[in-house]
Amino acid sequence: MTLAENTACTICHRDLRDDERARFACPFCVDLVDQRLRALAGPQGLYARLSARLAPGAGNGGPAVSGSRTAPVPLRLEVLNLMTAGGPVLGPLETWVRDWEGYGRADMCEAGTLQQRVDHAVGTLRFNLAWAAGNHPAIDEFGREVAFMWRACERQITGERPARIVPVACPCGTVLRITLDIAGARCVGCGEQYGHSELMALPLAERRIAA
Known part of the structure; x- marks a missing residue:
């Protein structure tokens, strides 16, 4: 896809205005990606706050001890995974920094601590976000990955349950597994690109198979 052919935002699939067509993402989506990146970094950011959710029971306000006869897991592994160098936060952030x-x-x-590396990656990505919106053809993939890491951290901090997956x-017959808040998705079977409203209009996979 070239910029001359691009008439819709590659993230939310809304039509771009005439003065926005020399870009891959609309200003609304760029602002949203920027907000989510900003929420991840800093001493009060989501990544830093994960450390307070490492103890068992810390995610729901309950005691960090177990009443069972077996010893509790010393750390919540799903939180620890988010905090590691190769986990789903710092790993993708630095992958995009290398790409850019x-x-x-x-x-x-x-260099530095994991927190410092997160802060550096977020800072350099935010600084260059406007450029990426106008020049990087994979800005939609970047936006989806930022949304994923933001939601993953947010859920651990708030105790929110993971979004329900709907098939x-x-x-073409391919089953797409989506969430109700997904911005868009591409079918791996036929390559069709769907926006949010188009995905919501697709029939449930079970109903289609039973028909």
């Missing part, structure tokens, strides 16, 4: 570095738009830095059927 290839365009001359970012500087990779793996829907593409006309």
Whole structure:
């Protein structure tokens, strides 16, 4: 896809205005990605606050001890995984920094603590976000990955349950597993790109199979 052909935001799939067509993502989506990146970083950010949820029971306000005869797991593994260097937060952030570095738009830095690396990655990605919205053809993938890591951290902090996954059927027969808040998805079977409203209009996979 070239910029000349791009008439819709690749993240939310809304039509772009005439003065926005020299870009891959609309201003609304760029602002949302920026807000989510900003929420991850800093001493009061979501990543830093994960450490307070490491103890068993810390995620729901309950005691960090178990009444069973077996010893509790010393750390909540799902939280620990989010905090590791290769986990679903820092790992993807630094992967995108490396990618943008290839365009001359970012500087990779793996020095310092994990928190400092998160802060550096977020800072350089935010600084270059406007450029990416107008020039990087994978800005939609970047937006989805930022949304995933933001939600994963937010759920651990708030205790929110994971979004319900709903299977829907593409006309080609492929089953797409989506959540109700998904911005869009591409069918791996036929390559069709769906926006949010189009995904919500697809039939449930079970109903289609039973028909």
